[in-house]
Amino acid sequence: MNADTIEGLIHHELPAAADGDHGAYSRIVAGCQNAITGLALAIVRDVHASEDIAQEAFLRAWQNLRRLQNPASFLPWLRQITRNLARDHLRDLRHGPRAVDDAEAMIAAAADPQPPPVEQLIEDERQRVATELISALPDDSREVLLLYYREGQSSQQVAALLGLSDATVRKRLSRARATVRAELLARFATFACDSAPSAAFTALVATALGVASPVASAAVVVSALGAGAVGSGVGKLGVGGVGTGVTAGVAGGAAGGGLGFLVDAVVHYDWVILAGIGGTLGAYLGSRYLLRFAGNDTERTAIRGFIHGITATSAVFCFGMLLLVVLTHGWVPISAFAIAGMAVINYQYLVPLPRIMAPCFAREAQRTGRRQPPLTYQLTCGAPAVWISSVAALAALLYALFTSGRL
Known part of the structure; x- marks a missing residue:
């Protein structure tokens, strides 16, 4: 779905969604989910956490949809909600769990001493690789690159979804290509596509x-x-x-x-x-x-x-x-x-x-x-x-x- 189609979808469906039409809002979610999960993933560097954050962002937007006066403001507003939630998530990680949570987790761990299964080890390795791949990119290029590979490698599409100019997107792509090894960039391209929400x-x-x-x-x-x-x-x-x-x-x-x-x-x-x-x-x-x-x-x-x-x-x-x-x-x-x-x-x-x-x-x-x-x-x-x-x-x-x- 190209950027013009997404913008048209938002303008067409948003009035009905604001009146409580779940189907209309679900179609907006389907059109925007790549961009919103990509924004969250670029910040938190965790695929599962990014999807949780994106889901929460869509739900918060839904709860406050009647306050939005201009359909053209929906995507920038949703992006800001997502970034705020992602930063809150990182802040929570830095502060660490509270004592009560830590005690509960210790009790749960003691009650279940079995080692993690093979599937969990594989998932942990995938998450480690994902974190390394995202961290290797320049800070200002992560969002751009994730959407670039998820959206058919169209800089204009990325520019429209992120609210940037096409020239800015191309500049950030060029900077990433100049500073990141070609082999690593190819791996990241595969990761970006494979981690896209279904x-x-x-x-x-x-x-x-x-x-x-x-x-x-x-x-x-x-x-x-x-x-x-x-x-x-x-x-x-x-x-x-x-x-x-x-x-x-x-x-x-x-x-x-x-x-x-x-x-x-x-x-x-x-x-x-x-x-x-x-x-x-x-x-x-x-x-x-x-x-x-x-x-x-x-x-x-x-x-x-x-x-x-x-x-x-x-x-x-x-x-x-x-x-x-x-x-x-x-x-x-x-x-x-x-x-x-x-x-x-x-x-x-x-x-x-x-x-x-x-x-x-x-x-x-x-x-x-x-x-x-x-x-x-x-x-x-x-x-x-x-x-x-x-x-x-x-x-x-x-x-x-x-x-x-x-x-």
Whole structure:
């Protein structure tokens, strides 16, 4: 996507996004994610941290979008948010963890004396190489080079995304080529492309949008959750299955994931089989976000167990709802089953999951100095996300029952 296309996308989608359209904002995220993660990576020199920072930047921008008067200011504003968050991250690292965090991390380490698995050693080596490659570049050329290789080696594209002149970009590229060995520059080019965010990045941001801003109405929730994870959606399937299925994996189980499926099932059950498959698959794929926090085999096994459990529960909920829609009349059976399903999956997120993730976040606290889990995790898997999405789901249930004539 070239710079003109991105600017056009922002101008076209931003008014709708400011009015709460998750799908519109998700498309903006998809267009800007290379630039924003690249900015964060150039500063923090850590791929995982840069994606966390970029996700947080997109969410903060979303929360304050109504304050933006001019669409042309969006990208410069978002860049500044990203740079501030990245510098805060480095400041936290320099100050080190607080005593409480350090003690918790020591307890977690003592409780799990197993050596790091081979996969963790490989990941640590990749991170070391990434840090060395970025550190070898001139300070003012890191952002330019990352985007240059990620954006098809177009200096004009980089200039537009960074708010610089083409001459400035070319000058910084020339300086980098003059001071960095050709072999190292080639390795950096490969690294820049390989570390670029995938479509899963957009999906993770999209899942958090519903709980990162006030809920306007049940109708808005239904359309936004469905469209948020997969762009505009694909008719009823987009609203009812795949879109909210991703939300199911990381935003409160049935409270979020069954929401679109539920409304679609009550009103249009001709598509619910595909919706159920999409919702269950989305729950599984979305939950795998949690695996990035695992640091050893014990944690990885526990998280996988949670993923399998939440996926199975989502499948039972989706297809149980299908049977009730087809075989029953009225609102009582559907309402009772929906509330029971929400209770079961919310329990999984509120009780077992925090216990499973505690050692992971204790280790992250020791490494980064942050006392709280990443914002993306809090807005998709934390208690606030569960309760807010539960309220939204109940409101959408009432809306669906009413519009279908069952209530």
